[in-house]
Amino acid sequence: MALKAFWDRLRGRDPASPQSPAAEPEPTPPPPVVPLPPDPFSPPPYATTPAVPELPPVPPPVPEPPPRPAPPIARDERGAVEEALASTEPDVPPPAPIEPEPEPAPAEARGGWLARLKAGLSRSTARLTDALTTAFRKRRLDDEALEELEETLISADLGLPASRRIVDSFRRTRFGREVTEQEIKAALADQVAEILAPVATPLVIDRARAPHVVLVVGVNGTGKTTTIAKLGQQWRREGFRVMFAAGDTFRAAAVEQLQIWGERTGCPVVAPQKPGADAAGLAHDALARARAEGAEVLLIDTAGRLHNKAALMEELRKIIRVIRKLDASAPHSVLLTLDATTGQNALSQVRTFKEMVEVTGLAVTKLDGSAKGGVVVALAQEIGLPVHMVGVGERAEDLRPFTARDFARGLVGLD
């Protein structure tokens, strides 16, 4: 039922939304606040761009673009993020010309994203299930088997603490019993779901903030800009007025990428007038404009790569300092994007970004790729930050809430 409602909503048309003019380069005092129109679905009062074209009712299925290979991130824990931050990731290629977003066919909707999640997790799943099968077929769950289970879980990126926790639970409840592979898988899925459940929480927009400011941070290539586009689309369809700020001011291609997503999703974009403009000033202007124009959500994109960690930290902190001059409670969410294909490196990325800013939640992207999904369990156990959503593709629709049970069962290869 929930899926049907979801697709029904997806098929319903949003009112086309105009886009904004370019932002002022320097912070300016906010113009007087325009009162909100009473109907939240009415077009927002942003002034300028052409309407987003009406989508064809039932477009033919469009083949998925091949996922971009993950950026080369070092696996070494110490210094891995430093390296990732300093790496010379090539610029994101300019996005394709704007075309109407294809509506996914309903047939794909049913189980489509779960199937993609499972396909993406298959690398982790295969490793887990192969090892489980070998270790436990017609065997008692004795000390040796439990040790093998622990090694298997660690090598599937679940990390030592979560692996220990799972194995201890097996030891308590099933020790010495003969177990089937199915039993082990189901029990493992339950254990994993138990670890994930406390962190599986949605990012809830507080309309009273007007706007709720979401600062999106993360290593380059982890999916910040794409996740902003996906969130913009999702929240617009839920009736929120959403604005984007192109805070990754260094690269013209990054600004252009967000502008194109803005047009596709009907979200106005506040962009710098020239590359290299001060990101904090841009964020300040964007917040002033979002307030003045009655936006309910402001998503701020940021640069993932500066020449070193200290420079990135300074830039992010400055953005926060400056927007707090307008709203002392902003940003209301600091969303860290993590590329699931990088495995354990995600943990050191979270720790590094937590030192820089107060990260409030995670978006785990590229779970449709050859993901090392086990790391999400390690993140839940060792970091405990909310995992708000998962990315399962490159399209604006390819964002899903993170659900513990689905993920856990996908990880161990159960339907």
Ligand SMILES: Nc1nc2c(ncn2[C@@H]2O[C@H](COP(=O)(O)OP(=O)(O)OP(=O)(O)O)[C@@H](O)[C@H]2O)c(=O)[nH]1
């Ligand atoms: N398959 C897949 N690809 C994704 C997903 N999310 C993002 N991508 C792709 O990953 C690449 C990088 O995404 P971006 O959103 O540009 O990443 P970014 O963090 O903004 O990168 P920088 O701006 O360089 O810091 C793009 O090619 C995206 O299409 C996802 O969930 N699945």
Ligand SMILES: [Mg+2]
């Ligand atoms: Mg980007």
